[in-house]
Amino acid sequence: MMKKTLQILSGNEALALGAYHSGVQVAAAYPGTPSTEILENLARFKDIYAEWSTNEKVAMEVAMGAAYTGARAMASMKHVGLNVASDPFMAASYTGIIGGLVIVCADDPQIHSSQNEQDNRHYARMAKIPMLEPTDSQDGYDLMGYAFDISEEFDTPVLLRTTTRISHSKSVVDVSRKRVVKNPQPAFHFNQQKYVMLPVYALPRHALMEKRILKLAEYSETFPLNQITWGKRDLGIVTSGVAYQYAREVFPEASFLKLGMSWPLPEKMIKEFTAGVERLIVIEELDPFLEQNIKSMGIEVTGKEFIPLVGELNTQIVTDSSSGAGLLPESEKILDPASGLPRRPPLLCPGCPHTGIYFVLNSLGQRSKLLESKDNGPQEPKLIITGDIGCYTLGALPPLGVLDTTACMGAGIGQALGMERAGVKSKVVAIIGDSTFMHSGITGLVDAVYNQGHITILILDNRTTAMTGHQEHPGTGISAQGEETFAVDIESLVRGIGVNDVKVVNAFDLKALRNGVKDSLDRPEVSVIIVRGSCAMLIRKRANPRKVDIEKCTQCNYCLGLGCPAIQSVDGQVFIEPTLCAGDICTICEQLCPQKAISA
Amino acid sequence: MSNGKKMEKIDLLVTGVGGQGVVLASDIIGETALAAGFDVKKTDTLGMAQRGGSVVSHVRLAPKVWSPLIKDGSVDLILAFEKLEAARWSHFLRPGGITITNNYEQPPLSVSLGQEVYPTDDVIAAALRRQTDQVYFVDGTGRVKELGNVRTLNIFMLGCFSVFSPLEAATWRESITRRMPENIREINLTAFEMGRKEIESVRIGKS
Numbered sequence: 019m020m021k022k023t024l025q026i027l028s029g030n031e032a033l034a035l036g037a038y039h040s041g042v043q044v045a046a047a048y049p050g051t052p053s054t055e056i057l058e059n060l061a062r063f064k065d066i067y068a069e070w071s072t073n074e075k076v077a078m079e080v081a082m083g084a085a086y087t088g089a090r091a092m093a094s095m096k097h098v099g100l101n102v103a104s105d106p107f108m109a110a111s112y113t114g115i116i117g118g119l120v121i122v123c124a125d126d127p128q129i130h131s132s133q134n135e136q137d138n139r140h141y142a143r144m145a146k147i148p149m150l151e152p153t154d155s156q157d158g159y160d161l162m163g164y165a166f167d168i169s170e171e172f173d174t175p176v177l178l179r180t181t182t183r184i185s186h187s188k189s190v191v192d193v194s195r196k197r198v199v200k201n202p203q204p205a206f207h208f209n210q211q212k213y214v215m216l217p218v219y220a221l222p223r224h225a226l227m228e229k230r231i232l233k234l235a236e237y238s239e240t241f242p243l244n245q246i247t248w249g250k251r252d253l254g255i256v257t258s259g260v261a262y263q264y265a266r267e268v269f270p271e272a273s274f275l276k277l278g279m280s281w282p283l284p285e286k287m288i289k290e291f292t293a294g295v296e297r298l299i300v301i302e303e304l305d306p307f308l309e310q311n312i313k314s315m316g317i318e319v320t321g322k323e324f325i326p327l328v329g330e331l332n333t334q335i336v337t338d339s340s341s342g343a344g345l346l347p348e349s350e351k352i353l354d355p356a357s358g359l360p361r362r363p364p365l366l367c368p369g370c371p372h373t374g375i376y377f378v379l380n381s382l383g384q385r386s387k388l389l390e391s392k393d394n395g396p397q398e399p400k401l402i403i404t405g406d407i408g409c410y411t412l413g414a415l416p417p418l419g420v421l422d423t424t425a426c427m428g429a430g431i432g433q434a435l436g437m438e439r440a441g442v443k444s445k446v447v448a449i450i451g452d453s454t455f456m457h458s459g460i461t462g463l464v465d466a467v468y469n470q471g472h473i474t475i476l477i478l479d480n481r482t483t484a485m486t487g488h489q490e491h492p493g494t495g496i497s498a499q500g501e502e503t504f505a506v507d508i509e510s511l512v513r514g515i516g517v518n519d520v521k522v523v524n525a526f527d528l529k530a531l532r533n534g535v536k537d538s539l540d541r542p543e544v545s546v547i548i549v550r551g552s553c554a555m556l557i558r559k560r561a562n563p564r565k566v567d568i569e570k571c572t573q574c575n576y577c578l579g580l581g582c583p584a585i586q587s588v589d590g591q592v593f594i595e596p597t598l599c600a601g602d603i604c605t606i607c608e609q610l611c612p613q614k615a616i617s618a
Numbered sequence: 619m620s621n622g623k624k625m626e627k628i629d630l631l632v633t634g635v636g637g638q639g640v641v642l643a644s645d646i647i648g649e650t651a652l653a654a655g656f657d658v659k660k661t662d663t664l665g666m667a668q669r670g671g672s673v674v675s676h677v678r679l680a681p682k683v684w685s686p687l688i689k690d691g692s693v694d695l696i697l698a699f700e701k702l703e704a705a706r707w708s709h710f711l712r713p714g715g716i717t718i719t720n721n722y723e724q725p726p727l728s729v730s731l732g733q734e735v736y737p738t739d740d741v742i743a744a745a746l747r748r749q750t751d752q753v754y755f756v757d758g759t760g761r762v763k764e765l766g767n768v769r770t771l772n773i774f775m776l777g778c779f780s781v782f783s784p785l786e787a788a789t790w791r792e793s794i795t796r797r798m799p800e801n802i803r804e805i806n807l808t809a810f811e812m813g814r815k816e817i818e819s820v821r822i823g824k825s
């Protein structure tokens with residue numbers, strides 16, 4: 019027997035190591051919680067190619083191209099990333115591959131750090147491809163090996179679906195496999211019927227997909243990580259993903275069918291399991307995916323009648339909902355959370371380059387008034403601010419209260435143009451981060467220029483992808499593997515698109531920001547302001563924290579309107595916490611204090 | 619358990635504010651427990667990244683662990699790096715559990731803005747005492763300031779916890795040594811010892 023090499027790994031670390039040991043040669047991703055660490059971990063191996071792609075669609079295409087040459091390839095992304103990548107994702111299902119192609123998508127039940135909690139298992143069914151779901155880090159490591167093999171054997175991309183709780187939980191993994199590269203010299207072979215999806219070639223490929231999924235269904239009957247564990251026969255539970263762990267803990271004596279491969283489903287195995295138990299239930303997070311598909315086999319089963327559709331599960335929820343359904347005795351009374359405690363939502367950091375421009379927009383747009391009277395019926399903002407996704411989305415919350423919309427990455431520019439063209443009387447500003455601009459803002463800007471919008475676009479260029487933990491992007495000039503590379507210059511890019519009015523403004527100069535925004539708002543054209551200042555978390559220097567002179571301070575609390583975590587107030591007196599203040603790199607509070615009471 | 623004797627399982631919540639080193643501390647607990655032969659699961663709940671928000675790590679050690687999340691009302695020990703955060707998770711504690719709280723207040727923004735009030739020490743202690751009288755407060759922030767590096771708070775708190783854990787002090791020291799870069803290794807090992815002493819004296823003071 020091989021010696022066990024035990025490590026404690028997060029789901030994402032296990033997936034990365036599993037892929038590495040399975041011989042992955044090309045890995046592409048765009049960051050997104052909870053998937054980001056998969057590529058971060060892979061990028062450390064210098065014997066593979068790993069890249070941060072501009073967005074998920076490009077990542078999918080890069081991986082697809084590599085797989086066409088016989089290399090093993092992977093694309094990883096968060097759940098909504100698969101929406102962006104869905105076009106090449108469907109195409110990959112049609113063409114199939116040569117080298118194994120694994121697509122990892124990380125869903126976010128409970129919306130810990132996303133804009134929705136869509137259930138991506140539906141994508142596997144739509145694309146007619148196999149889907150694997152780990153229940154812990156060991157499964158993640160093991161499934162990665164199967165994923166590449168299945169992909170090559172059945173000429174199909176494989177979807178490996180994880181969730182926040184799997185990706186970000188650590189558990190013990192035996193990592194005794196060694197890296198093997200099956201095809202060290204990739205080559206592309208001419209085959210138009212396979213790769214050129216003209217109607218004449220695509221229709222036969224569809225027929226092949228239908229055959230393929232039937233073969234895969236047969237394979238799933240013997241797939242080693244589809245497992246029946248017989249316990250007491252009065253209750254049988256079908257489950258997958260992290261829900262398996264909750265169910266095992268809550269029902270230690272029941273019989274279990276754990277599905278490591280949750281599409282296509284092993285119908286014979288499910289029927290065998292059903293025949294062996296008195297009552298069949300499904301415990302799964304989000305949609306009744308397994309439940310409805312099992313029902314369509316003509317099997318009587320329940321699940322979502324009592325297991326919630328919304329949010330992530332845990333043992334408490336599974337216990338409570340199961341007692342509600344009479345599967346368990348009345349659950350014990352548990353304590354309520356202590357009442358009346360102040361919340362502690364995430365904030366923009368001290369020294370954040372987004373704070374200054376948000377303060378300016380708050381005052382120009384009289385946003386505080388909007389926040390105060392939000393219960394007094396419809397109000398039209400004086401300045402409509404369409405938003406996007408990144409750290410700057412946090413500025414939607416009080417005290418800054420700056421955003422009017424946040425939908426999905428890149429949406430703000432198109433929305434701004436739509437509002438303006440619909441004929442609103444207010445001026446419209448779109449805000450977008452540098453990484454998001456590269457991801458999906460450029461096409462919106464092209465649209466606004468082409469269609470002669472009168473909108474102002476603020477590109478908040480903090481030189482990084484901050485929200486997801488500071489990944490490089492095409493504007494930073496550093497690759498995912500830490501090498502210096504070409505840096506796409508946002509200013510020339512914007513000018514090249516045809517924007518005539520482009521300003522670059524220092525993110526820590528309040529006066530310049532204010533003048534810049536006012537000037538742009540008055541222009542009858544698309545105007546772009548690049549607000550530039552490094553993310554404070556990337557700058558170690560913390561010289562000269564600011565102090566409040568109590569003699570001069572009149573307690574107007576103007577500075578508290580910044581929402582800076584370093585500026586605190588105890589018993590009505592404002593002070594600046596020196597261990598938090600970013601000091602010389604920022605000075606925004608010093609610039610805005612009407613009494614000049616703040617200095618180094 | 620209250621005597622620091624061996625036990626079969628520990629379900630632990632480590633909590634604090636983003637930036638206090640909660641995640642690293644809970645990582646070290648997991649690694650140490652694995653080295654001592656436990657099955658381990660741990661999971662962090664960070665909300666939107668770490669931007670100064672409330673952070674909680676669930677850490678579970680047992681011969682076999684299923685769920686990474688601990689059930690409400692069954693936490694054996696809460697290790698809190700900030701007072702308000704101790705109170706926030708107090709309902710997770712099992713009857714007779716233990717709480718170790720850094721006696722340190724970091725007001726949330728809503729408190730600074732005067733929209734909400736920070737709970738008094740009495741309110742916090744009462745929340746914790748709903749389930750147990752093993753409620754310990756330590757002056758972690760004060761002690762590590764004296765030591766000269768506030769960033770060692772998490773390892774100081776680990777020291778406090780280690781006294782209640784079934785793992786040997788030497789095993790703890792090994793994992794801290796393994797995890798810490800050389801330039802801050804010694805100071806962290808000192809913080810760990812200080813934490814152990816601090817909780818011992820707080821405990822004796824109580825009984």
Ligand SMILES: Cc1ncc(C[n+]2csc(CCOP(=O)(O)OP(=O)(O)O)c2C)c(N)n1
Pocket residue numbers: 048049050051074096098099102132133407408409410427450451452453454455478480482483484485486
């Ligand atoms: C399609 C999609 N991919 C990824 C994400 C995750 N995500 C949220 S914001 C963001 C980028 C933030 O970078 P940037 O725009 O530069 O703003 P910053 O956080 O640096 O302020 C990412 C990758 C997402 N929400 N949607």
